Amino acid sequence: MLAKRIIPCLDIKDGRTVKGVNFEGLRDAGDPVELAKRYSDEGADELVFLDITATKEKRKTLVDLVKRISKKINIPFTVGGGINSVSQIAELLHAGADKVSLNSAIVRNPDLINKAAQQFGSQCIVAAVDAKRIGNQWTVFISGGSINTQKDALQWIKEVQQRGAGEILLTSMDKDGTKSGYDLELLQAVNAFAQVPVIASGGAGTKQHCIEAITEGNADAILAASIFHFQEIAISDLKGELKKAHITVRETT
Amino acid sequence: MIAIINYEAGNLASVSNALSRLNANHIVTNQKEELNQAEGIIFPGVGHAEPAMESLRTNELDQWLKDTNKPVLGICLGMQLLYESSEEGNSEGLGLIPGTLKKFNSETKKVPHMGWNTFTEVNTDHPLVSNFDDSEYFYFVHSYFAPINKYSIANCHYIQDFTAVVSKGNYMGVQFHPEKSGKAGSLLLQNFLDYVHYTDLET
Numbered sequence: 001m002l003a004k005r006i007i008p009c010l011d012i013k014d015g016r017t018v019k020g021v022n023f024e025g026l027r028d029a030g031d032p033v034e035l036a037k038r039y040s041d042e043g044a045d046e047l048v049f050l051d052i053t054a055t056k057e058k059r060k061t062l063v064d065l066v067k068r069i070s071k072k073i074n075i076p077f078t079v080g081g082g083i084n085s086v087s088q089i090a091e092l093l094h095a096g097a098d099k100v101s102l103n104s105a106i107v108r109n110p111d112l113i114n115k116a117a118q119q120f121g122s123q124c125i126v127a128a129v130d131a132k133r134i135g136n137q138w139t140v141f142i143s144g145g146s147i148n149t150q151k152d153a154l155q156w157i158k159e160v161q162q163r164g165a166g167e168i169l170l171t172s173m174d175k176d177g178t179k180s181g182y183d184l185e186l187l188q189a190v191n192a193f194a195q196v197p198v199i200a201s202g203g204a205g206t207k208q209h210c211i212e213a214i215t216e217g218n219a220d221a222i223l224a225a226s227i228f229h230f231q232e233i234a235i236s237d238l239k240g241e242l243k244k245a246h247i248t249v250r251e252t253t
Numbered sequence: 254m255i256a257i258i259n260y261e262a263g264n265l266a267s268v269s270n271a272l273s274r275l276n277a278n279h280i281v282t283n284q285k286e287e288l289n290q291a292e293g294i295i296f297p298g299v300g301h302a303e304p305a306m307e308s309l310r311t312n313e314l315d316q317w318l319k320d321t322n323k324p325v326l327g328i329c330l331g332m333q334l335l336y337e338s339s340e341e342g343n344s345e346g347l348g349l350i351p352g353t354l355k356k357f358n359s360e361t362k363k364v365p366h367m368g369w370n371t372f373t374e375v376n377t378d379h380p381l382v383s384n385f386d387d388s389e390y391f392y393f394v395h396s397y398f399a400p401i402n403k404y405s406i407a408n409c410h411y412i413q414d415f416t417a418v419v420s421k422g423n424y425m426g427v428q429f430h431p432e433k434s435g436k437a438g439s440l441l442l443q444n445f446l447d448y449v450h451y452t453d454l455e456t
Binding site: 001002003004005040045067070071074075076094095096098120121122123124166167194195196197220221250251252 | 266267270271273274299300301359363364365366367368369370371388390392394395396410411430432433434435436438439
């Protein structure tokens with residue numbers, strides 16, 4: 001049976017792993033390649049690397065990092081952060097990334113999804129959506145949460161799916177960094193119509209939060225950062241708890 | 254030596270890295286002369302069937318693959334291209350294994366079938382899968398599937414039962430990505446390397 005995926009996320013800044021609270025206040029959390037190897041050994045099902053300081057001159061550093069990661073680890077990984085062209089996508093995929101996550105660039109230029117999906121296949125195009133509740137709807141923010149696009153998140157997710165995104169990385173900005181649990185209402189609203197896998201992101205603080213994201217939010221995968229980096233929760237323990245809650249997980253030991 | 258076929262639809266870096274981790278001597282090539290030097294062939298693939306076939310034809314690799322008696326391991330799209338045809342763009346495959354690839358019915362569940370899944374049935378008489386049962390997980394990403402036929406040596410279930418591993422003569426194929434399937438995937442690639450070595454000794 002298809003297993004639910006546990007995905008540690010590594011936010012990368014200047015080649016190091018960091019994690020912010022509500023997109024600010026960064027704390028250093030180690031070498032990304034070492035962490036990636038540790039997570040893959042501990043049973044992570046997939047990894048996501050988000051370059052939060054992606055600038056032109058640092059792009060080469062990211063490509064080199066992707067090459068180093070792909071040599072070391074034998075599970076799928078996604079790379080995101082500042083990717084805005086088909087040629088950048090090609091460069092990262094050729095360096096060994098399995099998928100790329102696109103966020104601000106596809107809001108500014110939605111055709112990028114179609115082009116990238118056509119050229120590389122939908123399976124490697126992840127649409128990352130940062131959603132914040134404003135009034136009684138969720139609104140899409142870009143540029144690391146600093147710009148309000150005024151776009152309705154649910155409508156936007158329908159559009160990216162229709163344009164060929166193969167997966168949705170759905171981050172609740174209200175929950176991100178709070179450790180108060182995933183935004184279950186947002187997950188339910190999206191999974192009510194989503195035809196591609198949805199990765200829940202933002203708010204993980206306990207194992208129970210991860211269980212709820214799957215059983216109540218209907219998430220296909222759960223993504224978290226700090227709870228894994230600071231070893232608050234071991235991936236194997238989390239999988240044990242999920243299994244007790246009758247959720248199918250990949251056992252690696 | 255193993256040759257990884259280089260064409261427009263490759264996940265080449267991942268496959269090459271996986272073979273390096275197993276200390277397997279290998280090259281990445283689209284030249285027939287170099288393929289002729291190899292003892293075993295890995296035929297990777299990600300993307301769409303039709304452009305992939307086009308790319309193979311450009312270097313006459315389609316004919317080379319049909320003619321070879323070396324062990325060939327197709328991965329994902331590489332496996333799918335071993336079949337006769339696909340509903341994906343109504344494209345022709347290499348026709349080395351009977352059957353037509355079908356698209357998953359997306360009415361009940363999300364498509365692509367993406368993530369880690371297990372075998373439902375496995376024929377452990379075949380050296381490629383002899384040391385597996387239904388407890389190992391492999392990483393799948395695909396929207397089209399090969400229906401089960403007499404050449405299926407391991408099956409998987411998502412929406413319906415389908416072929417996870419196929420073998421006919423020297424042609425083998427896996428629907429999942431062994432190069433991305435953790436320890437279980439490495440073991441399967443090692444099985445292929447052992448098989449190549451074994452047949453190499455035989456000949």
